[in-house]
Amino acid sequence: DIQLTQSPSFLSASVGDRVTITCRASQGINTYLGWYQQKPGKAPKLLISGASTLQSGVPSRFSGSGSGTEFTLTISSLQPEDFATYYCQQRSTYPVTFGQGTRLEIK
């Protein structure tokens, strides 16, 4: 199975900050990576597919990059509604796998 390791697991930041979350794959997955945002008690929401394609309706402050084994999700200027848990997910090979999550909290 392809393992996805996110770093950091926990991040404390302030409104207006620029933050970057990294997702590393245990083997190359081309750009078959998605990023999700999950708020407490809610289902995950797809933010980015194909490593860098922003989903419709997702604010442009979110961006994704990377290919192969290293990927990043960047939020250019944190807004209060961005404090949540973020997951990466690969669909290169079965089984589909998720990273362990990065919890983003207000400093």
Added chain:
Amino acid sequence: EVQLVESGGGLVQPGGSLRLSCAASGFTFSDHYMDWVRQTPGKGLEWVGRIRKKVNSYTTEYAASVKGRFTISRYDSENSLYLQMNSLKTEDTAVYYCARASRESHFDYWGQGTLVTVSS
């Protein structure tokens, strides 16, 4: 508006069975692969399995942890997805989500989830 609504969760004893349902609306259900994903309370996300479309002969994929115990099916005429869970274990306790697979095979729409608790 795309909607996915799960039902069928509840409390079941170890070794028991449960069938989850997912009612889809707002899109052409038969055009999409459909998946089940679960989340252990307070923990991360785990993919459970996938069912492909009719053109792909409704073939399925499963996580190793559920293979042989869980079965995914669909009825396109009813816009419905199912997860039959047998031989349940305490570690199957989780919120179960149905999710629509996008063209890129990421999960672009999710249901609200249904809680399955396996306990004696």
